[in-house]
Amino acid sequence: QQPVQSPQAVILREGEDAVINCSSSKALYSVHWYRQKHGEAPVFLMILLKGGEQMRHEKISASFNEKKQQSSLYLTASQLSYSGTYFCGTVTTDSWGKLQFGAGTQVVVTP
Amino acid sequence: NAGVTQTPKFRILKIGQSMTLQCTQDMNHNYMYWYRQDPGMGLKLIYYSVGAGITDKGEVPNGYNVSRSTTEDFPLRLELAAPSQTSVYFCASSYRDSYGYTFGSGTRLTVV
Numbered sequence: 001q002q003p004v005q006s007p008q009a010v011i012l013r014e015g016e017d018a019v020i021n022c023s024s025s026k027a028l029y030s031v032h033w034y035r036q037k038h039g040e041a042p043v044f045l046m047i048l049l050k051g052g053e054q055m056r057h058e059k060i061s062a063s064f065n066e067k068k069q070q071s072s073l074y075l076t077a078s079q080l081s082y083s084g085t086y087f088c089g090t091v092t093t094d095s096w097g098k099l100q101f102g103a104g105t106q107v108v109v110t111p
Numbered sequence: 112n113a114g115v116t117q118t119p120k121f122r123i124l125k126i127g128q129s130m131t132l133q134c135t136q137d138m139n140h141n142y143m144y145w146y147r148q149d150p151g152m153g154l155k156l157i158y159y160s161v162g163a164g165i166t167d168k169g170e171v172p173n174g175y176n177v178s179r180s181t182t183e184d185f186p187l188r189l190e191l192a193a194p195s196q197t198s199v200y201f202c203a204s205s206y207r208d209s210y211g212y213t214f215g216s217g218t219r220l221t222v223v
Binding site: 002030032034040041042043044045046047049087089091096097098099100101102103104 | 142144146152153154155156159161167169170201208209210211212213214215216217
């Protein structure tokens with residue numbers, strides 16, 4: 001089952017913060033986060049594993065709440081380069097190997 | 112290191128034609144995947160492989176076939192192309208299931 005992402009889009013001024021949420025109706029083994037710029041391939045940011053720690057990529061961090069089957073991506077002090085579409089992907093405990101992506105969150109960072 | 116290489120980058124097919132999308136990786140990754148991405152949408156898993164000789168269906172396998180005879184190559188075969196298969200196809204690989212995926216640059220396919 002596809003994870004649900006929110007919000008669908010967010011517009012930020014440079015230096016502002018934002019949070020993107022990803023939730024699943026099933027128990028999760030792992031959560032991936034990717035960023036895709038227009039016309040390009042998705043680029044891996046980080047992975048959070050069941051029982052693992054909060055992860056960080058530059059000023060972007062993520063958390064994983066196993067009990068709620070949710071993950072959040074935190075964009076801190078956003079930079080122009082953070083613009084793009086962010087996708088979460090989830091592997092559930094009953095579908096090992098099958099990473100399913102959410103519909104994406106479009107992030108626009110303005111000067 | 113080239114990473115994940117996909118060919119061709121663009122292709123126009125007529126309805127009913129067949130083609131093979133090529134994907135090769137030079138990172139010695141065991142796991143390989145095929146996704147399709149429709150405009151403005153997320154990625155849908157078509158097929159995946161956890162090693163040479165092993166493949167399994169993803170969310171949207173109908174109309175596609177794969178094979179994995181070597182660790183490096185994971186071609187995707189489209190038989191009897193239909194307009195619904197118009198999409199951008201991404202191949203990806205990972206060292207194992209708890210590692211991030213490396214994506215190829217994609218193949219933009221149009222079926223007319």
